[in-house]
Amino acid sequence: MDDPFETNRRLLFAAAYRMLGSVADAEDIVQDAWLAWHRADQAAVENPRAYLVRTVTNLSLNRLKSAQVVREAYVGPWLPEPLLTSPDIAEEAELADTVSMAVLVVLETLTPTERAVFVLREVFGYSHAEIAEVVGKTEAAVRQSAHRAREHVQARRPRFTTGAAEQREIAEKFRAACAGGDLGAMLGLLAPDVVSWSDGGGVVTAARRPLHGPDHVARWLFGVLAKPEVQGVEIHPAEINGEPALLLVYGGVNAGALTFEAADGRITALRLAINPEKLRGLRT
Secondary structure, rough: OOOOOOOHHHHHHHHHHHHOOOOOHHHHHHHHHHHHHHHHHHOOOOOOOHHHHHHHHHHHHHHHHHHHHHHHHHOOOOOOOOOOOOOOOHHHOOOOOHOHHHHHHOOOOHHHHHHHHHHHHHHHOOOOHHHHHHHHHHHHHHHHHHHHHHHHHHHHHOOOOOOOHHHHHHHHHHHHHHHHHOOOHHHEEEEEEEEEEOOOOOOOOOOOOOOEHHHHHHHHHHHHHHHHHHOOOOOOOEEEEEEEEEEEEEEEEEEEEEEEEEEOEEEEEEEOOOOOOHHHHHHH
């Protein structure tokens, strides 16, 4: 017979990743859930999938509460860990658009319980009653959390969506501007209100605060690309967190990810993830 854990492993990782925004933590949670499953009296479990989702959710909630303390002391902006994905990810129901970096950033602003409720309700379609059983709350409390989380996410998620083909075109223009050191082309590609975040975690060079405006963002980018330690870095198109993006490769190793939001053909937000401790999702 098929092992229920292996059958649902991908679902469990997808849920944990959205709740935590960390590939490493999500993999740890799935491993802990595997141990819990194999310690349980499996014959007595009526619904293995529900049991496993409840286990992963509770483990993720505990990890989220402790992670908040760690992130308060984090050096510079904290970004979710990037994840290499397949081009057809949008067609896969359990991945949906909530794996995008922009939405994961918004989910960071929810409370742990609101985040878990949002993921279970909006991503995986669980009923309020089912979620209440998973998180140990009343159905009324879950309905309130779900409503509050949905409104919060809708108010803060990107207002404009850009098709995949246009995103790939913008990514290629950005890559070409970087490769050619073309400041004019870069300035023309960045929206007047563009904001850039870079996550180096204090381990590698990165801006400690968000950068605003095309001139500031472009000059900082070209300043970084001119540094001796960056010479030899290659920029390749890739699918990251379900969207066209750019992958930084150094010495044959994936060394960073650049994801972006765009509107009217111009980049409105840039997120550069280069903390080497948060790149497992680019290497597995």
